[in-house]
Amino acid sequence: MNRQGQRPQRYYASERYLLPADADESARLDAQHRSIVRAFENRLSLIPMTNFKTGDRVLESAAGTGIWAIDFFERNANNGIILDIECTDLSDRQFQKLKGHPNIHYSLHSVTDFPLEWTDRFAYIHQRFLVVALNESLWQQAVNELFRTLSPGGWLELVESDLKNYRFDIGPYSKKAHSLMFAIYAEKGVVLDLPAYLPLLLQKAGFVDIQCEARPLPIGSLPDTGYRSEEWGAACRGLMRPVLEYGLIETEEEYESVVQESVREWDSSSEAILVCFTVIARKPY
Template sequence: MVEVLQRRYYASEQYLLPADTTETARSVHHRVIVAAFANRLLLAPVELKTGNYVLESAAGTGVWALEFLEENKKKNVILNMDCVDISDKQFPREYPSNLHFSLHSITDLPTEWNSRFSYAHQRLLVAALNDELWRKAISEFFRVLAPGGWLELVEIEIKNAHWDVGPSSGKLTSLLPKLYGQKGCICDLGNYLPPLLRETGFVDVQCVARDSPMDPTGESGFVGWQWGDFWKGLTRAVMEAGGCGVVNSAEEYEKLVDESAMEWDDDPGKAYSTYYAILGRKPEPSS
């Protein structure tokens, strides 16, 4: 098992999940989130025009950016998009010339990007940022957005999760808040982020919640083994945290994940994830 763990690539010590080809294969998470929000790639009420700049933070494979670019192209809106991540392991090899990938952290974006973007999008950094880093990130978003520009953050609920449908999944679910807590990660971003956006200066702040059930057919949510892949990506972090008082070895942990996946599939719809879209607008200057 140690040998398996050594083959995974992790972009930083703070971020709990790996950033490698195995994680790239989990692009199903993108489809699940989009489906949860009625097949919409964004909820922000922003009207983009040709030539506008869009930022995607934590871009990963760029799957969201590529679809968003194409969706706007069909409406004859040609955007300029900057996609940033702290690792380039998942960046696509081919992409349109108006889509740019670069290595940057959302906590430290280029100085020349002041007031550059009409819209900024970021998903699923719950496993990466503590309070200090979230504050830096939101401040950077505010700086690089143009006046009137919108920010959209999509996150998953961890603190009050609904994945415990049996003894194994209950045991597994109890582990996650302990693990995230040891890293200082914020587990209830639906409550945490809106006040932080307002404190930073954003207006029209709102939080939209949507539930996505586990689905053994894969039509509307994760199949058990797919959600299990997410949990197995946490193996290194769980072991470094001493098993969080729940497991004693990587083998025991991954066996627990496999048993949980069977419970999720055996009781369709009972387990579900809650996703939040947190929106805010950078105000226009006072006239």
């Protein structure tokens, strides 16, 4: 709240992407990063590529705060490998950690329209959580761009949400939050079953060696087993703008009450769960 007792205005970088791009969202994304890495046994990447060499180019698409790129760079640097990493997003407002970093660069690009000069450029591309940004048509454009910009033999890794198997509607308020969220997804044409959809799309684009792994992330009060309830509440809170714009709820205060009570339900239950997965694929030589 600000000094007048009003909730600060959230900043949204795009009409297409449903979540904001501001300081609160940056904090949520950094917490989410830690949760996802824990879920995948503290691995930043599942690709089988172990022979990176100094100077290899890596792209983090839809980079958010760039926290994954920083961690990935540092892990490789600790082994004497200095990578050249490019971070892209629709806004640079969350790139504060990247400014001044000598080996991590940032630029404003959409995954559906990368620069022409990036053709065959990157040895590895990593992208997370664009499920709420892309419909089927945009996913097709994105996958084609990702294929084009990978170098022959390069690896792609997409970390995404399996919305079809989310289970966080465990009480009256969280059921309300669930119904509001999925009403927005229906309006936007969000693909709910990405674990089934993406491998087929990647294969059609020409990728090979396609593999998929999923992890459950419980929602609750324990910090080391998945998502904290408040962390998931922050994600729900970020959907305030589309919830109001679509007339699904009347006031910010009403929606905030739904979120706060949902957090209490998740804190007192062991039934709420999210599912995330990673799909990896290689561009043929």
